[in-house]
Amino acid sequence: MSLKAPATDPDFVKPLDPREFEQFRELAHRTFGLDLKAGKEELVSARLRKLVRGGGFRSFQDYYRSIVQDRSGESLHAMIDALATNHTSFLREADHFQFLRETVLPGLNSPSLNSNSPLEIWCAACSTGEEVWSLTMVLNEALPGRKVRIHASDISNKALTFAQRAVYPLERCRGLSAPWLARYFIPDGRPPTGYQVAPSVRAQAAFRRINLVESYSWPQAFPVIFCRNVMIYFDRATQEKVIAGLTRHLEPGGYLFVGHAESLTRVGHSLEYIRPAVYRKPGKNGARWNRS
Template identity: 35%
Template sequence: MIRLTDQEFLDVVEYFRKNYGINLKNKKILIECRMAKELERCKVSNFGDYLKLLKKDSGGDIAGGMVNRLTTNYTYFLREPAHFTLLEEQIFSELLEKKRYGPLYIWCAGCATGEECYTLAMCMDEYQEKNGCTLNARIIATDISEEVLEKAEKGVYPKREIEDIPPSWQEKYCREIKKNSFCVAEELKYNIRFMKHNLMEPLKETGRFDVIFCRNVMIYFDKFSRQRLVSMLEENLNPGGYLFIGHAELLARDETNLEQVHQAVYRKRETI
């Protein structure tokens, strides 16, 4: 394994903090392990030479490879299921009444390999079927890693992940393609748009959202980056819109102007 010098480690940590808001200061061994193949791909034998390539990386290939290796993309279907129950039992009806004929806009920020946005699509379809209505919703799913976005767009997952999905949903929304894998139904993809996006930058050309899912993302950010992220998410919410965060990501009162309405769920106050 190629080792980092103390200065190289500090340089990698600062690069990730400055550009992506992600805190790697306690991840030296993780960096060394995950970056071994990336150094091999770039045909360098030490981190010093790799960092030189990174500084000259005008096309983004080196940075993209680094992001793919070092970002955490752990997720699964129906993660923190109470959030989806809340959408089905309350929030969809509330937003549908308010928006009437206009579409609902939902943003999955840090969508990783797509399980969250496909769960949302299943949840929306269930709501429509139970209530005999059309939600007319659009989902924007973003992540910083091109590698995981490609997987999300394909919608193909190991067979073990199907166990997290209720049996009735498995029958309706999952298709076995191989002995050890399945894919989500094509109709779930119709209203999902996948985009590469760095959460330290504005999300352009999308307008504001009625619901934002940014769950289990900011736990990897330092304090300054977290504050920038929360501010940006607030700005991207419509008045009356909802922000869902991870259950381990409680926002302090001085961090946000949103009001907490449920566990890990915040609402933007209506304008007067």
């Protein structure tokens, strides 16, 4: 235990007090929907402490003030990066990929599948990219020769930069089969310390920053949207707003995949329940869909 007097310790930061916690709680909720419940004080303090120290601040209050005064938005983005949970993995919630392959893709009618227009899917809140590449690989396997485009988004610039570089340490590649590693990745380093997604696969994805609680637009509607494991961090009103936005960008008959921990039973929406964590926009008359 340090015996240094706080005032002379260059690393000393005054502990987060309840009023400061409330300020961060309100800021995080207003700017990116995060619902920090009472009891999350330690988490907030632990996740922000590095930024407080790194900025040379002696208190969370000073750090908070610097965020709200920073017109560039950079400090706010750094706070969001620090508070958001980025956990993800390849083929996470594997039954979704199976359902996509076995039920959703065959439902897309074949003239459309043979056409030259790419099959475009939106992967929202994609974090560090494992979900994006999982989708790309599943589509390439299921629809060989078909043009595929994954539009990927996240609020975090840091996560998006990682996703685009697409280099994953060995332990994060464990869920991938040897044939997929050989087909879709290139070893990173010699001996390899990880794998990088192959350039041909990376070329099938486009990334942009989207904050799901703010307004955004796409030039087209999607037949499939993945938006998984982000709404668990939102309160009900925010979830409703986010679902409404996603629904607007689904084509009639299109599917929305959410995380298995994100049942929409208590959330108002206009989607049809298909199976756990899979919903569909009513109106299968979209030309793209086989009638079923």
